[in-house]
Amino acid sequence: MNTPDKVRVKIVTLRGNGFYSEKVDPQNPPYILLAMVSNLNLGYRYRVEVEVLGDYGCVSPGVGSGDICGAKATYAFMAHEFSDSDIAAFMLMPGNYSVSIVECDLEGNCFEPLPSIGRIEVLDHTVVNFTLTDLSLPEKIPLRAHTMMSNVTITLSSQQATVKIPFGVSLGNVSEALKNVEVTLDIDESYGITYNVIRGNTTIKRLTPGEYYPSEFILEITDTGDPGGYLAYRIAITSAEGEYTGETYSSNDMERSSISASIIFCGLNATQTGQGSLVCELP
Secondary structure (H helix, E strand, O other), X not given: OOOOOOEOOEEEOOOOOEEEOOOEEOOEOOEEEEEEEEEEOOOOEEEEEEEEEOOOOOEEEOOOOOOOOEOEEEEEEEOOOOOEEEEEEEEXXXXXXXXXXXXXXXXXXXXXXXXXXXXXXXXXXXXXXXXXXXXXXXXXXXXXXXXXXXXXXXXXXOOEXXXXXXXXXXXXXXXXXXXXXXXXXXXXXXXXXXXXXXXXXXXXXXXXXXXXXXXXXXXXXXXXXXXXXXXXXXXXXXXXXXXXXOOEEEHHHEEEOEEEEEEEEEEEEEOOOOOEEEEEOOO
C-alpha cells in the first residue's frame, strides 16, 4: 500500500501574515479532539459521532490508530458501572465539525440524550463535555428466579430415586452487579413420599448485569407405601448484596424472588398375578 503524501497547511490572515503547520497526512491529523462523557447509565451502549461541516476537515477515530481520516468517525463504548464515565478520542485536520452522542439499550432502541454540539472550529487540540441525565435504579432490582421443571410427572422405577430440579437466576441489564446471591429450595407440601435434600441452598458469588446463572437442586425421594406421591416446592432468592452501593437486598426488593412448581410421582402397583398398573398421586 502506498504511503499517503505528507502536506503542510498554510494559513494566511487578513493582515497577510502566513503560518505553516507541521507536516501532516491523512493517517496523522495534527489535532486531538477529546469528547468526555460522564454520568453514563449502566447497561447502555453509547457512540460519539464527529462529522465534518462544510468543505474543510477530516477526522479519524482514536489516537495513532493509523486509520485514514474521512468525513465522519465514530467511537463506541458501553457503561459497566453506575455513573461511569468515558473519553472518546479523535484526530482531526483543521476545520468545522459537529459532535453528537447516541445512547442505545440492549434491544437496539437508540436516541440522542443530549443535543449535538452543532459547530466547533478546530484549530488546536479541543475538549468537549457531555453530562448525561442520571437514570435512577428501578424500584425493584431485575433479579428473577426461574425453573426449567415446572409441574412435571416422574415415574419411579423403584421405591427410591434421585431427582434433580434445575433452576436459574437472571439479572437484568439496568442493575448494578450483585454478589452473595442466596437461593433456597423450600418444600411447601408433600405426601406419599419422603425426601432428603442432597444439594440444597446455593450462594452465587457474583452476578453481572445481563447474566444468567444455571444450577440444580438434588433430592432423594422414597416412596412410603402405596405407589405414587406428590411434592410442591418453591425456589426462592432470599438476599443479595449490591457490589456498587453495598446495599443488602431482600426478597421484597426483587422483581421475581421466587417461583413455585410441583412434581407428581407415579409408581407401579403390582398384583398377585404379576400384572400391574401405573398409579399417580394427584394433588
